[in-house]
Amino acid sequence: MEYRAIAPEKAYTIFNGGGILLVCTRSPESRYNLAPIAWTCPLDYEPVTQLLFVCDPSHATFHNIEATGTFIAALPTFRQKELVLKTGEVSGKNIDKFERFGIPSRRGEVVDALVPEGVAGWAECEVSQIYRPGEVAIVCGTVKAAFAVPEAWKLVLHHVERDLFYRPGESV
Amino acid sequence: MEYRAIAPEKAYTIFNGGGILLVCTRSPESRYNLAPIAWTCPLDYEPVTQLLFVCDPSHATFHNIEATGTFIAALPTFRQKELVLKTGEVSGKNIDKFERFGIPSRRGEVVDALVPEGVAGWAECEVSQIYRPGEVAIVCGTVKAAFAVPEAWKLVLHHVERDLFYRPGESV
Structure with a gap:
């Protein structure tokens, strides 16, 4: 194998392999939001699954999660790349992305947030911990309910x- | 899309998408170790990449990291599934896995640990934070040096x- 050095500020690109999330939230003013989050992994599975994701605490997603203590982590499929790109380009602080982009959605079963149609699956979560190392936030959530298509990993x-x-x- | 409910204790399986790591460490007694870790993601990239991974604090990998404050996160390729399986089946507390399995390796450039040959890339890290939510540990590390083959993501x-x-x- 022929290895090349990678600048430490670019090293994240080789560890970026996790399935992207669309994190779906609701603001205190009841505006629904969703935002793509690439840095995520499970945290535990006993007695139930917990997940974590890394986010920018200045974003609407983080403010909504702090306010409501809940979120839905949806897994877009590879056919939804455009949805991921466009929902990442604008802030949910000032606009309703579901209305702006005409995103069909369904309400969560136990968490009050909207899940976009066509995802491979989703988990409805209560926040369990928030850590703030440096400039970022690690949000940990306990899964209250989850739904997925069979063999979601293929999508x-x-x-x-x-x-x-x-x-x-x-x-x- | 036809969704099925997933038991909360199995929900982690649909969020398991990240590239597996082989976390390479050295014990205080200078025994080299490596162990597969599936739950990992980047944490930051400015000014340099930071990574996190989730591990069981009772394992040798965690003890070694607490003792030395360093680790190497290597990315095995899809051809190394057997290496991942066998290094996950035994504990590095009592045996030297490199010797036991005859794993060819090279020393890290800045961190004293062994990188198995044939990986897609690796990052040599200093521990920056350790969090302990519940029964698990979140280990955060700052990348000091990284190396990879071109288009490592394909492997x-x-x-x-x-x-x-x-x-x-x-x-x-």
């Missing part, structure tokens, strides 16, 4: 960097 | 559950 959308995304390949 | 190994792994597919 998830992975991000590498900028507009380079990939879909899952074969099982090995 | 990483993803885990779904049990022995179901997949390789990356096409870019979208």
Whole structure:
């Protein structure tokens, strides 16, 4: 194998493999929001699944989560790359992205947020911990309910960097 | 899309998409170790990349990291599934996995740990934060040096559950 050095400020690009989330929230004023989050992983599975994701605490998603203590983590499919890109380009602080982009959605079963249609699955979560290392936030949530299509792993959308995304390949 | 409910204790399986790590460490007694870690993501990229991974604090990897304050996060390729499985089946507390399994390796450039040959890339890290929500540990590390093959994202190994792994597919 021929390795090349990667600048430490770019090293994240090789660890970017997780399935992208659309984190769906509701503001204290009842504006629904959704935003793509690429940095996420499970945190535990006993007695129930917990997830974590990393976000910018200046964004509407974080403010909404602090206010409501809940969120829905939806997994867009590789066919929803455009939805991921456009919902990441504007802030939910001032606009309703569901209205702006005409995104069909359904209400969560136990969390008051909107899940976009066409996702591979979603988990409805209560916030359990928020950590603030440096300039970012690590939001940890306990899954209260989850739904997915069979073999959802075949549909998830992975991000590498900028507009380079990939879909899952074969099982090995 | 036809969704099925997933038990909260199994919901983690649909969020398991990140590239698996082999976390490489050294014990205070200078025994080198490596262990597969599936739950990981970037944490920041300015001014340099930080990574996080979730681990069991009772494992040798965590003890080694607490003792040395360093680790190397290596990305095995989809051809290294067997290496991932076998290094996950035994504890590095009592045996030297590199010797036991005859794993060819190289020393890190700045961190004293061994990187197995054939990985897609690796990052040599200093621990920046350790959080302990409940029964698990979130280890955060700052990248001091990183190396990878070109287009490393095409080679990483993803885990779904049990022995179901997949390789990356096409870019979208």
